[in-house]
Amino acid sequence: MNISENLLNQIKQVKSLAEAGLVYNKENYDAERYEELRELALQMMSILSDKPVDQLHDFFLPEGDYPTAKVDVRGLILNAQDEILLVKETVDDKWTLPGGWADVGLTPTENVLKEIAEETGFKAEVKRLLAVLDKRNYPHPPQPHYVYKLCYLCEIVEGDFDPNFDIGGVNWFSLEALPELSEDRILEEQLVKLVAIAKGDAAVFSD
Known part of the structure; x- marks a missing residue:
């Protein structure tokens, strides 16, 4: 982890602490201080991520509950030749495993x-969880987000592209x-790890 990544991670922690304080704070004096702390965290994120503060404000709705990590779900699908099914994101014209943010109200497997x-376009079924x-x-x-990735081995049941x-x-x-x-979503080393787990009988990998 380089200095910028380490600093960004620490800023995320400061932001989460500030938002937790805003959730549980009962005194206006403290609320003002927590809001100032959250604003400073967003300004520092803006410097590191090269995104305007206004954009980060739009991206981050204030937490109404205790802040937690976001969950990203991804499905690894292999064909008979052990090739990986990838999708091309229009936002950056790069490739990744199918998946995305987990929606509230659905189980992790339902989400993926x-x-x-x-x-x-494919209907699939989940075979097992590969990695967290x-x-x-x-x-x-x-x-800006702190993210856990749930990666599942899936199999196509029916459908067409x-x-x-x-x-x-x-x-x-x-x-x-x-x-x-699309390295914001998946990395080559992660694909190698997931395929190795899928082809073997290893237990679920967890960071």
Whole structure:
């Protein structure tokens, strides 16, 4: 972890502490101090992420409850040739495993199956959980959220390629011939790890 990533992680912790204080604070004097602390954290995030503070304000709704990590779900699907099903994100024209933020009201497995169906057109089933990854432990680009990734081994049941508007393509790739990956979402080392777990009988990996 480089200095910028380490500093960003510490700023996230400061922001979370400030928001926890705002949730549980009962005194206006303390509330003002916590709000100032949260504002300072956003300003520091702006400097590190090269995004304007106003954009971060729009991106971060104030927490109404105790702040926790966000959950990202991803589905690993392999074909008979051990190729990986990847989707192309229109936002950056790069490739990743199908998946996204977990929606409230759905189980983790329901979330990943919904994402697969929406992004690829395939109906799938979950075979097992492969890994729980902490994005902080990998060289992803800096980002404001603290994120856990739940990665599942899935299998296609039926359907045809029918990507939604967020997806510019769906295709199979071998580990030896991967396209340019959307590194905010997935890294090559993570794909290698997930395929190895899927092909073996190892227990669930957890950071």
